[in-house]
Amino acid sequence: MTENISAIGAHEWQAATYVPVTAEQLQSMTVTSAGGATPQFELPAGTELDVIAVNCRRCMRPFAEASEQPCIAV
Numbered sequence: 551m552t553e554n555i556s557a558i559g560a561h562e563w564q565a566a567t568y569v570p571v572t573a574e575q576l577q578s579m580t581v582t583s584a585g586g587a588t589p590q591f592e593l594p595a596g597t598e599l600d601v602i603a604v605n606c607r608r609c610m611r612p613f614a615e616a617s618e619q620p621c622i623a624v
């Protein structure tokens with residue numbers, strides 16, 4: 551399989567949101583990142599998040615711009 555074949559596909563939409571973090575959470579995320587892992591933390595059950603923007607994680611384009619066009623991963 552070549553990279554070009556997998557480059558064209560369906561958009562994978564993701565929402566950007568605002569999540570406040572504490573100094574302790576930032577410290578923990580910094581340590582996790584330094585170790586090569588993706589930082590994570592849990593939110594209380596029932597937490598509602600405001601969506602700031604939606605874009606595609608493959609082609610990085612915003613939903614309003616790319617939703618009617620094919621996804622070409624960058």
Ligand SMILES: [Zn+2]
Pocket residue numbers: 560561562606607608609610611616620621622
């Ligand atoms: Zn896309």
